Amino acid sequence: MSMTEQNLIPAPNQHRAIAKPDPAAVAAGEREKSRIQAAYFMAFQNPRNVEESRIRILQACKRPVFAEKAEYKKPVGGTTIKGPSIRLAELALREWGNVTTETQTVYEDDNVRRVKVFCTDLETNAMFAKEITLSKTVERKNITGREKIGERINSQGEVVFIVRATDDELNTKEAALVSKVVRNEGLRLIPTDIIEEALEVARKTASDKTKEDPAAAKHKILDAFANIGIMPTDLEQYLGHPTDNIQPAELNDLRAIHAAIKDGEAKWSDYIEKPVTDANPAGTNAAAKTRAKAEALKNGLNQQNS
Numbered sequence: 001m002s003m004t005e006q007n008l009i010p011a012p013n014q015h016r017a018i019a020k021p022d023p024a025a026v027a028a029g030e031r032e033k034s035r036i037q038a039a040y041f042m043a044f045q046n047p048r049n050v051e052e053s054r055i056r057i058l059q060a061c062k063r064p065v066f067a068e069k070a071e072y073k074k075p076v077g078g079t080t081i082k083g084p085s086i087r088l089a090e091l092a093l094r095e096w097g098n099v100t101t102e103t104q105t106v107y108e109d110d111n112v113r114r115v116k117v118f119c120t121d122l123e124t125n126a127m128f129a130k131e132i133t134l135s136k137t138v139e140r141k142n143i144t145g146r147e148k149i150g151e152r153i154n155s156q157g158e159v160v161f162i163v164r165a166t167d168d169e170l171n172t173k174e175a176a177l178v179s180k181v182v183r184n185e186g187l188r189l190i191p192t193d194i195i196e197e198a199l200e201v202a203r204k205t206a207s208d209k210t211k212e213d214p215a216a217a218k219h220k221i222l223d224a225f226a227n228i229g230i231m232p233t234d235l236e237q238y239l240g241h242p243t244d245n246i247q248p249a250e251l252n253d254l255r256a257i258h259a260a261i262k263d264g265e266a267k268w269s270d271y272i273e274k275p276v277t278d279a280n281p282a283g284t285n286a287a288a289k290t291r292a293k294a295e296a297l298k299n300g301l302n303q304q305n306s
Helices: 003-008 023-045 050-060 086-096 167-189 192-212 214-226 232-239 248-262 286-305
Strands: 071-076 079-084 099-108 112-121 127-135 137-140 148-153 159-164
Touching: 050 086, 050 192, 071 192, 071 248, 079 086, 079 192, 086 099, 086 167, 086 192, 099 167, 112 167, 127 167, 192 214, 192 248, 214 232, 214 248
Parallel strands: none
Antiparallel strands: 071 079, 099 112, 112 127, 137 159, 148 159
16 A cells, blocks of 8 residues: 555544534524514415505505606617606505515626525515626716726717726615616516506696696706706707796606606616717707607607597
8 A cells, every 4th residue: 555545544533524514604594594484474474455455555656746756767779668666666565565575696706796686475475586787887977086997988979987886886786776676576476457557546646736736846847857967958958849838748758757767767868869970960950859759759648648
């Protein structure tokens, strides 16, 4: 027997070391297990009443302030889509009851973080999940004191810099993406007819409030846009006419746009035409295209209201 083989044979009184589990990991696992069991137990003890949940959702949509934030609108692929906003989704899931939303970081390095979002109905065991990937960068026009990663030209023809995100910026970015996933996946746990009914109630509530005092409703939406850096002149470019002539249907449209921008669904630049540049001399005048778009939108809204 060679010396190498002899070294591989343990001595008679030599015992192999057994890896001991980390007490903190064991405690965390038991704590998570207890939390999940308690959630299912409470759901079993307090099953939801579908009709009561529906009524609570509809009652919330009768509150004017909430109704104005219940729907979003954003451009996608040359058209626009509307749907329940993140705020409506959060309320609907809360009032539906016995639903949990959880996040789990599944991977992280210096450049990306991957987070999995779970939405679970504790009564039916139905679960929807989606994984999101966050790049640890943000775009800024001023890079003073920041670590520059790259740069690009935005839709306005301006140079924006890609910089390393701070912890706060990354957390804000993650929260926004998680909220969208919770909205999209969580609402799949609630019957679609209830959500559609809630949207109809919210639209009627907002419309009735506008009819009570059109001037106050106009000033409120103008102030709301101003708070996010979009001035009345910008809205006039989108509408194609002065804000003094704004119509109730257009107010509803602007509310949905504001909700989308506020929730991070879209940017204001997504709603307006890009300016004509020398690189595209054959392009149509941006203002004319915007007016045509606004006129078509107004006609469509008027037909819906007639």
